[in-house]
Amino acid sequence: MAEHQDHADDHGQAFYVKIWAILLVLLILSILGPIVAPHMAFGFLEAWMITMMTAFGIAVVKAYLVAANFMHLNVEKKYISYLLATMLMLMLLFFAGTAPDVMEHKGQNWENVAAEAEIERALEAQGAADAHGEHAEGHEDAAH
Amino acid sequence: MSTTRPIATTRSATGIPTGKLAVWWVIGSEIVIFGGLLASYIMHRLGHPEWAEYASHTNTWFGGANTFVLLTSSLFAVLAHHAAEHGDGKKAAKWLLGTCAGGLVFLCIKAVEWTGEIQHGYTITANGFWHFYYTAAGLHALHVIAGCIIMLIIARDAWKGKELQRVELIGIYWHFVDIIWIFLFPLLYIAK
Amino acid sequence: MAEAGTVETHGADAHDAHHEQSFWSKYIFSTDHKMIAMQYMFTGIVMALIGGYMSYAFRMQLAFPGETVPGYGMVSQGEYNALVTNHGTIMIFWVAMPMLIAAFGNYLIPLMIGADDMVFPRINRLSYQIFLISAVVLIASLFVPGGGFGGAWTAYPPLSSSAEYSLTPLGSTLWLVAVALEFVAFLLGGINFITTLMNARAPGMKMHDIPMVLWMIVIASILFMASVGPLIAGAVMLFMDQVVGTGYFDPGRGGDPILWQHLFWFFGHPEVYVVLLPAMGIVADIICTFSRKKLFNYKLILYTAFATGIISFFVWAHHQFVAGIDPRMANVFTITTLIISIPIAEMIFLYIATLYGGSIRLATPMLWALSFIAEFLIGGITGIFLGASGSDIYFHDTYFVLAHFHYTFFPIAIIGFFAGITYWFPKMFGKMMNETLGKIHFWGTIIGFNAIFIPLFILGTAGQHRRIYNYQNFPDLAGLQDLRVFATAALLVMLVFQAVFLFNFVYSMFKGKPAGKNPWKANTLEWTAESPPPHGNWPELPNCYRGPYEYSVPGREEDYWPQDVPPDTAPAE
Secondary structure, eight states, X not given: OOXXXXXXXGGOHHHHHHHHHHHHHHHXXXXXHHHHHHHHOBTXXXXXXXXXXXXXXXXXXXXXXXXXXXXXXXXXXXXXXXXXXXXXXXXXXXXXXXXXXHXXXXXXXXXXXXXXXXXXXHHHHHHHHHXXXXXXXXXXXXXX | OOOOOOHHHHOOTTSSOHHHXXXXXXXXXXXXXXXXXXXXXXXXXXXXXXXXXHHTTSOHHHHHHHHHHHHHHHHHHHHHHHHHHTTOHHHHHHHHHHHHHHHHHHHHHHHHHHHHHHHTTOOTTSOHHHHXXXXXXXXXXXXXHHHHHHHHHHHHHHHTTOOTHHHHHHHHHHHHHHHHHHHHHIIIIIOO | OOOOSOOOSSOHHHHHTTSOOOHIIIIISOOOHHHHHHHHHHHHHHHHHHHHHHHHHHHXXXXXXXXXBTTTBOOOHHHHHHHHHHHHHIIIIIIIIIIIIIIHHHHHHHHHHTOSSOSOHHHHHHHHHHHXXXXXXXXXXXXXXXOSOOSTTTTOTTTTTOHHHHSOHHHHHHHHHHHHHHHHHHHHHHHHHHHHHHHOOOTTOOXXXXXXXXXXXXXXXXXXXXXXXXXXXXXXXXXXXXXXXXXXXXXXXXXXXXXXXXXXXXXXXXXXXHHHHHHHHHHHHHHHHHHTOOOTTHHHHHHHHHHHHHXXXXXXXXXXXXXXXXXXXXXXHHHHHHHHHHHHHHHHHHHHHHHTTOOOOOOHHHHHHHHHHHHHHHHHHHHHHHHSHHHHHHHTTBHHHHHHHHHHHIIIIIIHHHHHHHHHHHHHHSBOOOHHHHHHHHXXXXXXXXXXXXXXHHHHHTTOBSSOSOGGGOHHXXXXXXXXXXXXXXXXXXXXXXXXXXXXXHHHHHHSOBOOSOTTOOOSGGGGSOSSOOTXXXXXXXXXXXXXXXXXXXXXXXXXXXXXXXXXXXXXX
């Protein structure tokens, strides 16, 4: 019953293996990203920015390749892509509405004192541990 | 249980087969579940600079290996679909078993990874970063397990040449699980 | 697409007539959408009685503080909290949603689109089974050591996350598990509804030939699916906090309690539209049938419903105005909240336009439908006071909020249900309900309802806060005790009138006048099937030739024109 299928399937197995190979290359690049980033930093482009771009930019590309080619979204009816895009937009909306309260710890006439105290305490503990030349355990077993 | 398939199931006013339409809606609902969890994680990660140090203890090689395993299992899943499209149920079943095996390898690597981390004291209650680390990866792992189980059932039917259209459907679900991991990998392992 | 299942040209009825179904496969393990709908409906009715009983107990405590409640006993402080919490939780998740969406959706969708069942009957059965388990888990949570969860249906941490504060470790966790299971059941059900409506329509039924009630149920399912995700994530986090000891919502450990609030209300607000839209859909169909007029501007109502659904995602933090969110966000959410009143108001106007000039027949379903419009209007208008952050600073957490949401939820869950059941009872059971009893029940319920909640508006404006066990401890409010007693008395009267409905329901099922296929002379496809429809619904599935609201078409002899009647050769106009 393959006759009426979209001609994407006439790609044959080699096509999918090719996509897989590209995905692996991208994976390797994203692993190398944090390692080479400090060497590539220049001007305002700091190392962590490059890492973010390689890590998440590559993730987006990988996701697109899987979605378009493995899930066949490139030949599926548009309506499905709109559905998925809408769900993603809702997640951005959720982030936009919640982050000002949860990501930020102070705003117009308010301050999350408990969170700021916790951050300060943890950073100090990490600083103190570093000063002793060891890795900080990060073991925050704060009892109530 | 004399439930013959209703005529309703065979209709397709949208042009998309009912099974596929349903799977895409499932994917839609899963996007918002993982999206909510990961959006919450990102907010905390960006708002808590001390988490950078906690996150440095994840093992990028384990994470990378698992990414490789899932990408390969996705390849197997789409090859299974390809075989099913051409009516070859037995080949499709074999590729599905390969996909499932990939899922099991993924879980094994994760088990080893987590055992090591727990022994080092990085337990789920250690701090906020580890809360999210185990919960997000754990929820993902539950989806891997569920996918494997369904995949085995579909593979069994496909081997007998039955319900071949379902090979594509479980493939779509599996690719989605793979895509979640594609984002979990940088979130938990690279962004340090 | 290799279809391995057999495709039949006739309904499954002919095939299954040879199979004498056992009690178990016909009633308990049925995959027939009508039976599953009945299962949801009866479960919903039982849960409504339980939720109503809870309101009886806590209202008696409020009216006569410290006295033993007849039929319950002493209401302790912890029990009061558990009663209030579970009343809310039950009414929303185990009454409104199953009755309006699962029961009517399951029953009507295949019948109204001319299909023989839902597209995934076994998943349909599974969704009910999960739902039933969730109901059992919730009831169980009330009887475990420590008692039922008392942290309000909104379950804010740290009260809900820490047994140290909630004092109900088992109850809290079981409550959470019950809610999570209910979500899974409705996700599964929703996928069935959406897919069935989109794909399994009768030949000739285009998108705008679909009865409005089905559109509303499916849009509601989509809204539910799109909004519940973050709360499921939050429920997992809360579960971890309760059971494993994580600190997701503990700022001292890197968490944030406001995160829960956002996760909850991001779902919580679209959820109210999830229950509103099906009720409005039921009302739409009823007013057309009983005014013999087509729905005024079907497409506009449909697009408005979509717009409402979309805007509903942008208003959630109006529940958190005084919770400590950033005031700049409060500004944004005030504006969006005031905007969302516009499409709903527009739909009410369109319904009134539908009624205008119609040949109105005040049968019981029509009475319920009209009262929905009037009562919901009050609920909606009072919401505006709460949507404006300035006035909300005063009104938040007072009985004004409580009266507002009862003036919205009661029309949705209770009036909507009664409208639907009185309208479709003849189809479901093949008998007519008694009109006189129906009207007695209607007036007793409506008058009782208003008598309960108008005093609560007054109490709220006077500053009475919610979730308090005994207002005698507040000198400023103690003097208003008469209003509390009045409201409680009205509740008792209203509850007594429900016996009239229950009697009518059961009696008519056995001794009611035979209904025939189409007692209301309506157009939609379900009225062309037998009453009640057999397994498979029709021996031969119908086609669709026109829209669902072709009433009083000029030039035609009959004032209705069923969707399945082929066009006649004579011109219609």
